[in-house]
Amino acid sequence: MQLTEIRIAGFGGQGVILSATILGRAASIYQGLFATMTQSFGPEARGGASSAQLILSESPILYPYVTQPDILVVMSQEACTRFMPELKDGGILIVEQDLVRISALKPNTRVFSVPATRLAEELGKRMILNSVMVGFFTGVTQLLDRDAVARAVADSIPPSLRDLNLKAFSKGLDYGLSQSATVAGGEFEDVAYLED
Amino acid sequence: MKADPQAVLTGTHFLDGDKACCEGAIAAGARFAAGYPITPATEIVERFASRIPSVGGTFIQMEDELAASIVLQGAVWGGAKAFTVTSGPGFSLMMEHIGYAAMTETPCVFVDVQRGGPSTGLPTLPAQADMMQARWGSHGDYEIIALCPNSPQECFDLTIRAFNLAEEFRAPVMFMMDEVVGHMTEKVVIPAADQIEITPRRFTHRSKFEYLPYGTNGDMVPDFVPTGQGYKFHMTGLTHDERGYPNMTPQAQDQLVRRLQKKIRAAAARITFFEEEGTENAEVIVISYGITSRVAQRAVELGRARGLKIGKFRLITAWPFPDEQIRRLALHAKALVVPELNLGQMVREVERAAAGLCPVISVPHAGGGVHRTDDILSALVEVMP
Amino acid sequence: MSTLNPVEPLLRSDRLPHIWCPGCGIGITINCFARALIESKIDLDSVAVVSGIGCSGRVAGYVNLDSFHTTHGRAIPFATGLKLANPKLEVIVYSGDGDLSAIGGNHLIHAARRNIDLKVICVNNLTYAMTGGQSAPTTPEHAVSATSPYGTFEPPFNLPHLVEAAGAVYIARWTTFHVRQLTRAMSEIFKKKGFSFIEVLSPCPTLYQRRNKMGDGLDTMKFYKEKSRIRHGAPTSEVGLTLNGEIIVGKFVDRDRPDYASLMRAQYVEALGDRYVECRETTCN
Numbered sequence: 007m008q009l010t011e012i013r014i015a016g017f018g019g020q021g022v023i024l025s026a027t028i029l030g031r032a033a034s035i036y037q038g039l040f041a042t043m044t045q046s047f048g049p050e051a052r053g054g055a056s057s058a059q060l061i062l063s064e065s066p067i068l069y070p071y072v073t074q075p076d077i078l079v080v081m082s083q084e085a086c087t088r089f090m091p092e093l094k095d096g097g098i099l100i101v102e103q104d105l106v107r108i109s110a111l112k113p114n115t116r117v118f119s120v121p122a123t124r125l126a127e128e129l130g131k132r133m134i135l136n137s138v139m140v141g142f143f144t145g146v147t148q149l150l151d152r153d154a155v156a157r158a159v160a161d162s163i164p165p166s167l168r169d170l171n172l173k174a175f176s177k178g179l180d181y182g183l184s185q186s187a188t189v190a191g192g193e194f195e196d197v198a199y200l201e202d
Numbered sequence: 203m204k205a206d207p208q209a210v211l212t213g214t215h216f217l218d219g220d221k222a223c224c225e226g227a228i229a230a231g232a233r234f235a236a237g238y239p240i241t242p243a244t245e246i247v248e249r250f251a252s253r254i255p256s257v258g259g260t261f262i263q264m265e266d267e268l269a270a271s272i273v274l275q276g277a278v279w280g281g282a283k284a285f286t287v288t289s290g291p292g293f294s295l296m297m298e299h300i301g302y303a304a305m306t307e308t309p310c311v312f313v314d315v316q317r318g319g320p321s322t323g324l325p326t327l328p329a330q331a332d333m334m335q336a337r338w339g340s341h342g343d344y345e346i347i348a349l350c351p352n353s354p355q356e357c358f359d360l361t362i363r364a365f366n367l368a369e370e371f372r373a374p375v376m377f378m379m380d381e382v383v384g385h386m387t388e389k390v391v392i393p394a395a396d397q398i399e400i401t402p403r404r405f406t407h408r409s410k411f412e413y414l415p416y417g418t419n420g421d422m423v424p425d426f427v428p429t430g431q432g433y434k435f436h437m438t439g440l441t442h443d444e445r446g447y448p449n450m451t452p453q454a455q456d457q458l459v460r461r462l463q464k465k466i467r468a469a470a471a472r473i474t475f476f477e478e479e480g481t482e483n484a485e486v487i488v489i490s491y492g493i494t495s496r497v498a499q500r501a502v503e504l505g506r507a508r509g510l511k512i513g514k515f516r517l518i519t520a521w522p523f524p525d526e527q528i529r530r531l532a533l534h535a536k537a538l539v540v541p542e543l544n545l546g547q548m549v550r551e552v553e554r555a556a557a558g559l560c561p562v563i564s565v566p567h568a569g570g571g572v573h574r575t576d577d578i579l580s581a582l583v584e585v586m587p
Numbered sequence: 588m589s590t591l592n593p594v595e596p597l598l599r600s601d602r603l604p605h606i607w608c609p610g611c612g613i614g615i616t617i618n619c620f621a622r623a624l625i626e627s628k629i630d631l632d633s634v635a636v637v638s639g640i641g642c643s644g645r646v647a648g649y650v651n652l653d654s655f656h657t658t659h660g661r662a663i664p665f666a667t668g669l670k671l672a673n674p675k676l677e678v679i680v681y682s683g684d685g686d687l688s689a690i691g692g693n694h695l696i697h698a699a700r701r702n703i704d705l706k707v708i709c710v711n712n713l714t715y716a717m718t719g720g721q722s723a724p725t726t727p728e729h730a731v732s733a734t735s736p737y738g739t740f741e742p743p744f745n746l747p748h749l750v751e752a753a754g755a756v757y758i759a760r761w762t763t764f765h766v767r768q769l770t771r772a773m774s775e776i777f778k779k780k781g782f783s784f785i786e787v788l789s790p791c792p793t794l795y796q797r798r799n800k801m802g803d804g805l806d807t808m809k810f811y812k813e814k815s816r817i818r819h820g821a822p823t824s825e826v827g828l829t830l831n832g833e834i835i836v837g838k839f840v841d842r843d844r845p846d847y848a849s850l851m852r853a854q855y856v857e858a859l860g861d862r863y864v865e866c867r868e869t870t871c872n
Binding site for chain 3: 233234236255256257258259260262264265266268269270272273274275276277278279280281282284298299302429430431432433434435436437438439440447448
């Protein structure tokens, strides 16, 4: 795997950090890759916003921060607006479709949408939306081995909620596998480049 | 001796540096921690507070950092291995007790997860601007040991080393993390307890009739005395003689302060840990530590890809400073480049050690983030002959 | 053959003569302390004395016990660590009013709040003596000091009231005139579990008494004798000290509440059950 930069963002309570932790754990512990996860602290983390940066690579990761994500996962409108300008051209955008309305895109962005909250609610617990999102991420990006991610989900969740989260993971995964990307075209709206 | 298998969380984990530091402390035998809440260090003792009741030990949250930095020393004299964790503002408040630990030869570990300063500065964002404070922050002459991890794995490994050095030298050891390393999550491999070497406290074998609390056995480090065993010893932060009694004379001062300095300096070659790569044929060598060493490494790789001859030298031990190694580098390099998250601290040490043998270039950063790789790379390119 | 003074084994005679001035009351308090140790038949190996900085801070250096001379104001937190790491120790904090209530005031109230099992002996000479007689938080209003040459005007702390409010389980005040009562109080606190506090009013003839024209050590004893009134159980709000007024002495508070270690244990047992590993004695590996 080439060095892949991922940002996951939303608001507090959506399991943003946990999602990044699960993916990082899957990569580093079960797939022998290198993974570096950092959370956003400081002004970026205010107002209930939550954001995690995850870098995956086959070789040791040196620079600790995401500079231009290859993959951006957004679970809130604010996160989408805020981080979209960072996304690499031709990158992948994953959105919580009920919470985010895409109004601007970079060219060649491959967009995947999932009603993660709704799918979680169908399973009976809104708070497991992060496992749905992790499953969906795994399905659409094909970046990580699904068994590795499932094990990382199991590791990261207390026993009483483990089965439910694994179900949520599978549901998200299946949903992801059934999707094909929408490639962004002419609706690109120029946004100022923000340096990290 | 080996670590306690009941306490060591053997396995492969995905942990941040703060938590890894806590696990390192527990593995090293720390059974007492004191803290006062402060960003970005407090996660270390939060984990300790959660873990230690089922390991067997004590966490106490004190009323301020002054208290935290001395309650732990009481615990050390009570028989525990102990540490405290803080960040800049709290570190400033702890300075007096770093000197007290040096003077009374109390083995303990101070963890400073560095953030931007001065004053309240940038609570949630990184800096490496407490490096000189770690060395010189307390009043008077003393020598200090300070280590700088650059990953969560090293937060685990080097915390154990910090505790071991504290016991070996009966000295406070500064564990100089930074916000990025503290908050960054990576794979951390915690070995089996029997793979972890622990330095036990050097308790005296002498009877209470022939024991001198500050008498030495040739290696300049006195043996420790247990409290409550009838030794009826005295210890003080005043200048003292071998009996531990105050002695207000220039002779006693000379003897004591020189020994406190010498016990560490004499061992410098053995305890200055560093990482060196590609320096033999390098024209320019980048010298860095902590999180900056990783950004510097990236710059080195990009520079080499362009055909530049760049070497790297990473300080793992910041104090005592590796004078000899730096001098050796300065003898053949065309320049030494020192990026750090401050406006020029360790670069002064590099200049001192290089002693004019080659130019030393500072690449400062005021903190709040890390260098852009390009900033370091262009500094390297600029000094290329 | 001369008979050995019974307190002599409790002193480091190899360190004598001591540094205190003629007429100073600190020596009297040590005599009482030593006698209390003897009378209470406590295992002397298990007693540790922790002092801060100042004239009274030097007590640790003269008692033949495990003794710690710490930093200014920090005797209590040092003693806290010592006690928590080694609960079998009987830890005595022996220090002065400035050390304990000014620079160490925050630790004083928090240790009382936590009810750490420490015995605090506060030698109150109403001034900073070691540094030349400056005003302390205990200096009575209108007293002259090196830093209040025209008389103090800051209201002082009433220490018994302060530590009672903070949670101490035993509080007494005596003067160096009341050697029998002081000795008894010191014996009593060895039997208490929790934060115990004895304030001992003690003369500093060299600085405080001289500046305030109160005579020498003997005159101060007469002053203590005349002005003291024993009122056991007096409300601590009524025992504040003034420059020349009555000195209320006695045992003001003697109550029980669980100490820090018991509370900690109870909480962990409730929360963790069998998973709690009690730390009886921290043995250092």
